Amino acid sequence: MSPSQEDLALLDVDAVLDRAAATLAAKYAGVFNTETVERCVRESYVALFRTASIRTHLPALAEHFAGDRLRALAQAGGAIDKAVPEVLFLCVENAGRSQMAAALLEHHAGGRVHVRSAGSHPTADVEGPVVQVMHEIGLDLAEAYPKPLTDDVLRAADVIITMGCGDACPILPGKRYFDWQIDDPAHQAVEVVRGIRGIRDSIDTRVQSLLAEILPAPTGAASS
Amino acid sequence: MSPSQEDLALLDVDAVLDRAAATLAAKYAGVFNTETVERCVRESYVALFRTASIRTHLPALAEHFAGDRLRALAQAGGAIDKAVPEVLFLCVENAGRSQMAAALLEHHAGGRVHVRSAGSHPTADVEGPVVQVMHEIGLDLAEAYPKPLTDDVLRAADVIITMGCGDACPILPGKRYFDWQIDDPAHQAVEVVRGIRGIRDSIDTRVQSLLAEILPAPTGAASS
Numbered sequence: 001m002s003p004s005q006e007d008l009a010l011l012d013v014d015a016v017l018d019r020a021a022a023t024l025a026a027k028y029a030g031v032f033n034t035e036t037v038e039r040c041v042r043e044s045y046v047a048l049f050r051t052a053s054i055r056t057h058l059p060a061l062a063e064h065f066a067g068d069r070l071r072a073l074a075q076a077g078g079a080i081d082k083a084v085p086e087v088l089f090l091c092v093e094n095a096g097r098s099q100m101a102a103a104l105l106e107h108h109a110g111g112r113v114h115v116r117s118a119g120s121h122p123t124a125d126v127e128g129p130v131v132q133v134m135h136e137i138g139l140d141l142a143e144a145y146p147k148p149l150t151d152d153v154l155r156a157a158d159v160i161i162t163m164g165c166g167d168a169c170p171i172l173p174g175k176r177y178f179d180w181q182i183d184d185p186a187h188q189a190v191e192v193v194r195g196i197r198g199i200r201d202s203i204d205t206r207v208q209s210l211l212a213e214i215l216p217a218p219t220g221a222a223s224s
Numbered sequence: 225m226s227p228s229q230e231d232l233a234l235l236d237v238d239a240v241l242d243r244a245a246a247t248l249a250a251k252y253a254g255v256f257n258t259e260t261v262e263r264c265v266r267e268s269y270v271a272l273f274r275t276a277s278i279r280t281h282l283p284a285l286a287e288h289f290a291g292d293r294l295r296a297l298a299q300a301g302g303a304i305d306k307a308v309p310e311v312l313f314l315c316v317e318n319a320g321r322s323q324m325a326a327a328l329l330e331h332h333a334g335g336r337v338h339v340r341s342a343g344s345h346p347t348a349d350v351e352g353p354v355v356q357v358m359h360e361i362g363l364d365l366a367e368a369y370p371k372p373l374t375d376d377v378l379r380a381a382d383v384i385i386t387m388g389c390g391d392a393c394p395i396l397p398g399k400r401y402f403d404w405q406i407d408d409p410a411h412q413a414v415e416v417v418r419g420i421r422g423i424r425d426s427i428d429t430r431v432q433s434l435l436a437e438i439l440p441a442p443t444g445a446a447s448s
Contacts, residue, residue, distance in 0.1 A: 013394075033257045039297075042375040043267070050344040050373050050392045073263075120274040121345065148372075149274050151266040168274045170237075 013059055017041050020063035028070055031079045040073075040152075041066040047148055053124035061145055068116065072156035085113045085214055088157035090165050094119025094146035096127045096185040096193075097163040100200055103139045104207045112215055116153055120168035122146035130185050133194035159214055176214075180206055237283050241265050244287035252294055255303045264297075264376075265290040271372055277348035285369050292340065296380035309337045309438055312381035314389050318343025318370040320351045320409040320417075321387040324424055327363045328431045336439055340377055344392035346370035354409050357418035383438055400438075404430055 025037040045062035052058055074080040087105060089098035098117040106115045123146050131141045149169060154160070161178045162169055171177065182202055185193045194200050249261040269286035276282055298304040311329060313322035322341040330339045347370050355365045373393060378384070385402045386393055395401065406426055409417045418424050 033259050035257050035260045036263055039260055039263065039375075046373060046375040046378060046394065049394050050389075149270060151263075151270040154270060165274075170270065170273050 013045075016059040017045055017062065020059070020066065024063070024067055024070055027067075028074065031074050032070060037066075037070065040069055044069065047150075048145070051122050051124060051146065051148075065145075065147055069150055069152045072116070073152040076152065076155035082114075082156075082158070084109075084111070085158045086156050087113050087115050087159045087161070087210075087214070088153060089115070089117040089161050089163070090119065090149060090169055091117075091163040092119055092121050092165045092168075092184075093123040093186065094148075095123045095125065096130045097182050097199070097203065099126050099141060099144050099146075100130060100134060100185075101161065101163070101180075101203050101207055103134055103141060103144070104200075104204050105211065107139055108208055108211050109215075113211070116157070118147055118149040118153060120149060120165040122148050127185055127193075129188065129190045129193045132190055133198075133200050136194065137200075159210075161210070178210070182206075237269075240283040241269055241286065244283070244290065248287070248291055248294055251291075252298065255298050256294060261290075261294060264293055268293065271374075272369070275346050275348060275370065275372075289369075289371055293374055293376045296340070297376040300376065300379035306338075306380075306382070308333075308335070309382045310380050311337050311339050311383045311385070311434075311438070312377060313339070313341040313385050313387070314343065314373060314393050315341075315387040316343055316345050316389045316392075316408075317347040317410065318372075319347045319349065320354045321406050321423070321427065323350050323365055323368050323370075324354060324358060324409075325385065325387070325404075325427050325431055327358055327365060327368070328424075328428050329435065331363055332432055332435050333439075337435070340381070342371055342373040342377060344373060344389040346372050351409055351417075353412065353414045353417045356414055357422075357424050360418065361424075383434075385434070402434070406430075 021038040021041040024041065025034045028037060041062060044066040045058065048058055048062055048065060049055065071080065075082050075086065089101040091098040094117055098119065102115045102117040105113065109115070126141055126144050126146065134141050154170065154172065157175060159176045159178070160169060161180055163180045163182050164184055183199050185199045188199070192198060245262040245265040248265065249258045252261060265286060268290040269282065272282055272286055272289060273279065295304065299306050299310065313325040315322040318341055322343065326339045326341040329337065333339070350365055350368050350370065358365050378394065378396065381399060383400045383402070384393060385404055387404045387406050388408055407423050409423045412423070416422060
């Protein structure tokens with residue numbers, strides 16, 4: 001029996017994932033075994049596949065997700081230095097609150113922290129109104145995608161902020177945890193998601209306080 | 225700062241997972257790198273943690289899940305021979321249909337196939353009425369737990385049966401796929417889940433047909 005069109009499409013996916021694994025294995029040569037890299041790419045693909053809706057760009061997303069996970073793992077193991085604090089935002093679906101918080105912190109931090117986000121039960125897509133209200137303030141979530149919390153990303157984090165996902169995140173020693181009470185933007189009107197007393201601005205206020213708290217205070221006077 | 229009680233509990237979990245990884249690494253010495261085994265154990269733990277409700281037995285479940293995943297990976301890669309066909313049942317929550325089907329097939333097969341199950345969006349626990357109606361026919365689901373579909377388990381399967389999870393499972397060449405239309409037992413009364421025209425018996429009928437289809441027909445006469 002010759003393979004069907006569907007099978008051929010999958011063989012193409014396999015080839016794309018093989019190339020992604022080869023690229024990442026070369027990048028992390030001497031840090032991770034090829035087997036570790038290949039497993040991370042393959043499992044990232046299936047993890048995204050089972051909750052995604054549109055699969056067109058999934059091999060590329062899986063390569064991105066796996067690359068970020070391997071970077072996190074290298075950070076956690078000390079193979080890569082952390083230049084700045086690593087902050088991880090968690091919510092249930094990784095489709096609203098944690099995506100907004102990550103984009104806002106990245107914006108305000110201007111490179112002084114590195115930000116990741118994940119969900120306990122990731123859904124197919126970032127919420128439309130969330131993308132819209134972030135776009136209104138010039139922040140682009142077009143490349144954002146919901147993804148599950150994984151051990152590698154958790155271990156790399158210095159600061160972990162949970163929003164509405166209860167105790168779905170293991171508590172590890174040596175990390176700072178915050179739990180924020182923020183309304184869930186899922187199925188809410190755009191007006192509720194943006195604006196004064198809205199979800200976006202509540203998160204923005206907290207993100208700015210967080211940034212002040214985790215960054216070292218500026219020294220009193222510049223020496224010359 | 226000395227670690228809190230919570231931190232100490234987590235350090236204990238770390239130690240348990242380290243021992244689990246060491247045991248599995250010894251079992252798969254020459255097949256998988258230690259790093260691969262350790263990653264599988266750690267990621268299995270976090271994957272179950274983020275969707276579980278009661279975490280008491282989670283390190284033991286993570287060891288079980290990781291052990292099964294590594295066995296699947298060894299089968300898929302040819303390092304372990306498959307003595308019998310590998311059958312994988314998938315549904316959304318891995319809390320009802322796929323758990324019932326797995327238990328029923330295991331029962332009827334009597335060792336002639338090996339069975340796994342998983343979900344696209346696993347929930348915290350197997351449904352209570354499902355456990356009850358299986359117990360009524362002498363099948364024990366006390367040890368069963370919902371778990372996500374992973375690449376390793378998917379690759380090991382020869383036959384994949386999906387129930388209600390749409391296209392959440394990648395199509396791989398060389399495997400046989402079936403899609404069964406079975407009502408979801410979630411939030412259904414026990415009477416709906418068991419009995420004539422009930423979910424359990426619908427699955428049972430299909431499982432017996434499946435078994436007849438995938439097992440080689442007995443030869444006409446024994447030679448002597």
